[in-house]
Amino acid sequence: MLVSSDPRWGEAVESATSGRSDLAVSACDARSALVRLAGGDHVSHLLVEERCAGGLLDELIELAAAHADRSTRLVILGGPPREDSQAVPEIDAAAVRRALCRASPDRTSPARSVHATDLHDALSVPLIGAHYQPIVRLLDRSPVALEVLARMRHPAHGTLLPNRFVPQMEDAGLAGPLTRLVCTLAFADLTAPPLLQSGLGITLNFPLDVLLCPHALDTLDAQREAAGVAATQVVVELTESRPVENVAELGRALERLRARGYGAAIDDAGPAVPDLAPLLDMPFTCLKLDKAIIQGSEHSAEALDFLQRTAAAAQARGMRVIAEGIESGTVWDLMLSLGLDEAQGFFVARPLPATAVPVWLEAWQGAPPP
Numbered sequence: 001m002l003v004s005s006d007p008r009w010g011e012a013v014e015s016a017t018s019g020r021s022d023l024a025v026s027a028c029d030a031r032s033a034l035v036r037l038a039g040g041d042h043v044s045h046l047l048v049e050e051r052c053a054g055g056l057l058d059e060l061i062e063l064a065a066a067h068a069d070r071s072t073r074l075v076i077l078g079g080p081p082r083e084d085s086q087a088v089p090e091i092d093a094a095a096v097r098r099a100l101c102r103a104s105p106d107r108t109s110p111a112r113s114v115h116a117t118d119l120h121d122a123l124s125v126p127l128i129g130a131h132y133q134p135i136v137r138l139l140d141r142s143p144v145a146l147e148v149l150a151r152m153r154h155p156a157h158g159t160l161l162p163n164r165f166v167p168q169m170e171d172a173g174l175a176g177p178l179t180r181l182v183c184t185l186a187f188a189d190l191t192a193p194p195l196l197q198s199g200l201g202i203t204l205n206f207p208l209d210v211l212l213c214p215h216a217l218d219t220l221d222a223q224r225e226a227a228g229v230a231a232t233q234v235v236v237e238l239t240e241s242r243p244v245e246n247v248a249e250l251g252r253a254l255e256r257l258r259a260r261g262y263g264a265a266i267d268d269a270g271p272a273v274p275d276l277a278p279l280l281d282m283p284f285t286c287l288k289l290d291k292a293i294i295q296g297s298e299h300s301a302e303a304l305d306f307l308q309r310t311a312a313a314a315q316a317r318g319m320r321v322i323a324e325g326i327e328s329g330t331v332w333d334l335m336l337s338l339g340l341d342e343a344q345g346f347f348v349a350r351p352l353p354a355t356a357v358p359v360w361l362e363a364w365q366g367a368p369p370p
Helices: 007-017 030-038 057-065 093-101 116-124 166-171 175-190 208-212 216-227 247-259 276-280 291-296 301-316 329-337 354-366
Strands: 045-049 073-077 085-088 128-137 143-154 158-160 201-207 234-239 263-269 286-289 320-323
Touching (some): 007 093, 030 045, 030 354, 057 073, 116 143, 116 166, 116 175, 128 175, 128 354, 143 175, 143 354, 175 201, 201 263, 208 216, 208 247, 247 263, 263 276, 276 301, 291 301, 291 329, 301 320
Parallel strands (some): 045 073, 143 201, 234 263, 263 286
16 A cells, blocks of 8 residues: 655555556555554555555554555655654665565564563553544444443563463553553543543443452542533443452442443453352443454354354343454344344454544544445
């Protein structure tokens, strides 16, 4: 994908890719490139002329770096390299060809891990950022909320997704500080110009240990009130990092949460969640079905049966049911036909930096129904 207004760059890229049947160059502007990346388009290379990025260069870099398959290579044209990118300073087809052929850093190696000292450094510097994945109503496609998802901008490894560092944070006893930091970032973004006029709520991930902490709710209240955000705009998601051992204790924590006006969600609900039935009897306001069940329901009678039974039980208790991991129009239509309430997944949008949300919002609201 080429983002450039200078025809000479187009000629250089065309020359560099001639004879390459594996590369089909698509030219577009920065906003279109961002929307395509956000919507899940597979792009092997993103070539961006720095002066034509329209103020969206940082957002394009973040989306390219955090692509689900981690294979999008970013090349900056006419400027210096940035994080997770290569650069071609001058218009030169040979230099473009070398950049296209150069191997990208291996961002997926299982051997690479975040060192324990990096975890503390990430919280103190900080190296933690927040991305936002939209949640929309299935019935009318209206955006309703943004799930807040942590990212680590590691100085050596680049942008890391939550599964690369959050479990280690929890194992190191840093779940509380990480949750507080992500909440601070989210409330700051929600009240800044890119998101201020969106009218969207947010969902915040709380590990069980943090949710049960007596002072966690007071801290959340203080952060929210300082930002001027209403409790009704916030849903706290219980992440299943460990099984619920004391149902009564969790029930009391949820009652305190609900009494202060917050919503509460069961996250990643699926057959592997132990004791799901007792959770459905607690004062949760929504249930998020795990993406493996959503994606499996298209072809598996067992997955579809679990989905229907669990969704019906949740809705009978007054909960909204959210389908996670929707990646195609076919699955969207299936979830709509089953009467689920809301959708989240790459078919709607990938997790976005805050400044990219308005661009996605404009494109989503102007697009025809799936």
